[in-house]
Amino acid sequence: MTRFLKFWGTRGSCPVSGPQYVEYGGNTPCLEVAYDDTYFLIDAGTGIRPLGEQFRKNIGKEIQIFLSHPHLDHLIGLPFFAPAFQKETQIAIWLPAQMAKSGKTLLTQFLSSEVFPGGFEQIQALLRFYPAFEEIPIQMGEVSLHFCQIAHPGVTYGFKIITPKQKIGYITDHEFLRGYCGPWDSPPPHLLEREAKTIHFFSDLDLLIHEAQFSAEEYKTKIGWGHSSLPNTLAFLKATRTPQLLVTHHDPSHSDADLHALQQEANRMLEGTGFSARWIRDGEKIELPAPCHFCYVGKMRSS
């Protein structure tokens, strides 16, 4: 059985390439989630293109794609996703229910023939569009996917993935503690209170995957851009009582050296606190723990 998260794109805002990016990579967000028979994708950034190459051999059931929001960096890979151009493929695209436009309207605009030769009609796969609701998690086999609207321009979801063994938060675009430029470990209570819904939703995770797009210094001139400073991401980690952070959605202006420096800065700030942080790279795969025998026994007894 296979159980993993694979990060096909860890760059935020705009794809990048060049010698300064070879270590962390330049594809925009796409996360592959596999857990036994459960399989789905989150976001369709440029990372979905190389993933799609593998799908040619593996067509058969509907591919579930959950979009956090329709900003370009999360959608731009879709017209290069090979299975979308095969008649026998079925794709379900989920978008936040609160969005004013339907998924089909959005994609038709995005894939107009002036922008993409042939336009939306080029897509051969059977596409279905669904609204994802904050109040209604989606159960897929042993895994449930939960949605929470978060602070980012437009309607944007963060995700909570619950397996029989773990609770994982996945939030690529999130400006936590908007406007706060103080120390990470002591934000004022009234600011935390403002974020109570998000903190509650993501509290006590096993693993938080989150952006930290700006350094503390950079954030001072980028307040309101929809992304978190490193200190504010660490404040979120602390507020949610989550021991482990993986950082994704790296700023396109940050070279490998810049990301190393940010990671060192995070390690320095977290030293002795019991929290840990690591910056994730394109192509990295995180194995997920299997459900234990006793979980099954417990379930059988309680059912």
Ligand SMILES: [Zn+2]
């Ligand atoms: Zn983004």
Ligand SMILES: [Zn+2]
């Ligand atoms: Zn965005």
